[in-house]
Amino acid sequence: MIKIKNAFVWDNGHFFKKDLYVKNGIFVDDCKKCDYEIDLEGKYILPGFSDSHAHVLGVGLSKLMLNLNNKNFQDEIFSSSEEIILGRGWTEISDKYLFDSITRPVILIRICGHVAYLNKYAQKILGFNDYFIYENDLEKIWKLLPEEYYIKAFKTGEYEFISKGITSVHSDDLHGITFETLLKLLNDSKLRIYEKLYTETPWNYEFNKEYGISKIFGIKLFADGSLGGKTAFLSRPYKNSKNYGTYILPESFESILDFAEKNNVQVCVHAIGDEAISRLIELFGRFNNHRIIHAQLIKEKDFEKLKNFKFSVQPHFYFEDQEILKNIDTSGLMLYPFKRMFEEGYLISFSSDGPVSPVDPKYIISSALKLGFSFVDSIKLYTEYSGNMINEKIGLLKPNYKADFIVFKDKNLEKLEAVFINGEKVYDALTLNP
Template structure:
């Protein structure tokens, strides 16, 4: 295939040229069919270095609460739902003015589970808890308890939700997602879902114990577009859920330091086992105490990955120097209220130091953490530029950097010999107000507007 006379992105600019693709690779020589692409802009496909494809499908397939601004509006939306089990995602105290309670949700006659924006906290009503057989007096489920509750939900329809999530990534030009989907379903079910993926997926698999990882033997390529090559662990939770692990207590909860989800000895054993299996260990760590522990382990085990890194002590930077980072620039703006009112004033840590990490040469790549935030790269790039990244830097951190973090050195750029993942735009995509009209993975059309 040859696209004639298109405008191809190269190092921050567009160059008028023919784009040649053969057997899923960019090549130098033209081949059939010849397609007139005069006036079309071509960008490399975006690479999201940390998101949840099935979770993004849930956001659009269940009840999306991210724009709900009051408890009264929340109740109206839930009362209008006619599903047997009502699952909502995306609420936050900042928008609602308070946290929804079990007593409030008990007013509804159907089972209800409302998952906070961060995904680390949820509120269930009595009907939902009776349905699943899991009980909390206040209806609040956090971290591992929430993970167990999700497994007991009926009618999960994860294949449908994967396809919904995939479509939303593709429509924004994301051709490759480092995904984290093994929540509440079996690996065998997830593997079957992933085999039919249109886009590239680098799957990070969660294991509750070392013995589970020891027995797992499905690492590697499971299709031409899906590779399972990473392990996902949690060192702590989220700031909004008051479960990020801090060195000092939260400003609005003086007895709460957050939640430690793994200890240093166990984390080191995971790192050693991951190295033996030749896979990357990816650790969710947000609070400064969590980053300190992860830094100590990763200083002895380089080239593993930190996900988020929102609160980092200066003295821990040297420990984390040889690590990769999946970061979310937009959190510096979305979490502004939390930074000002929830984080303690005496917390001696750098807050959302994403630009500084980049400027000091740390290996970072951008991500959305969708469905926590919009899966649209334009949103992330705009936020990164507000932090001080240039547009070209932001694009590179959203393309080639994410590819290299997954061990793919032939992806994320439009050049001969690279994998042919690219997007066509009718207008200049650098204006950041356009989505692609066509998306290709390995030279195959996978999405058309």
């Protein structure tokens, strides 16, 4: 039993000086005899942030790859000595022949994660005959890398989330690694991970089983791609083209949904374009207690039909996508209607979609404030509402909830000092040692 004393504790937008008690990783009412005490000396405690849709492995991979966010990234590629040159973050590659002189595979992932560039050498070893590949074809890339690389990437991603005050993530990591390796990583993780398996054959796996402090709870599927990659599925073509995007929900969706319903498994579908969402509503039918990830463009006539779904949304995408939206006929569509969803009682929760965007709660919350959310509601939507999505007791500093919390030096919440997960300190900013 642990007593946490002398701290100011967040409760619905206010800080109150009170003690917290932890037993076996859970907050409890009180303790008559504590094993030891933690004196926080007037510091401020928030519930740990919970990212309801991100990619722990992907965030780690992006840290190990070349960063292609700068316009002169080609200089780094030509100077790289890696056997496989991997990078992520570009928005446009104007000269697709530029890297053909490199006699090693050059594989560059677009910032959205839905498009990849391959030089001629990479095309040859992967069996493609095009410089750009899309959506499911990217899975072939991950088979090139050794398992040790993924293990390192996962640990790197885990630390990146924890160091930002994120104590749990609804993640999507079955890409490149074996299921057995994923289970080991989940079991060893200090970050609380709620894993949704990217699979079209969920009956081959076991769900709702705990691995350490983590758990596999759901299935991840794609209905379409990204707006930036022009693969989000729209009801009207992208401007100056005949391209409507791509619709990639598997033909076995009905069987997957039937399995999920029988086994109490949540189906989480990536859907950005308005037409993808329309079709998804029809396919879900009366089973509407599942989750839609993103939901950036919605037809007005579809809005009420979405009332009983759950949503992982990214308020920052509204601002990041302004240039991209110039390529789309948005007349008659609801754009990023997250505030209206919240006001009308839809169950939404905030997420970063890292590594597409920074996994920094301050970044996401600042965007939410610009969309009209209050600060208090933004905290709720990045903590307890993430737990509500999957009926997990996280995100509140109350008895019977998991003891995941973060400590700030002052009331302004500017300086993160420590992160506790399951009642254990896993990050201390003063020592920079997870």
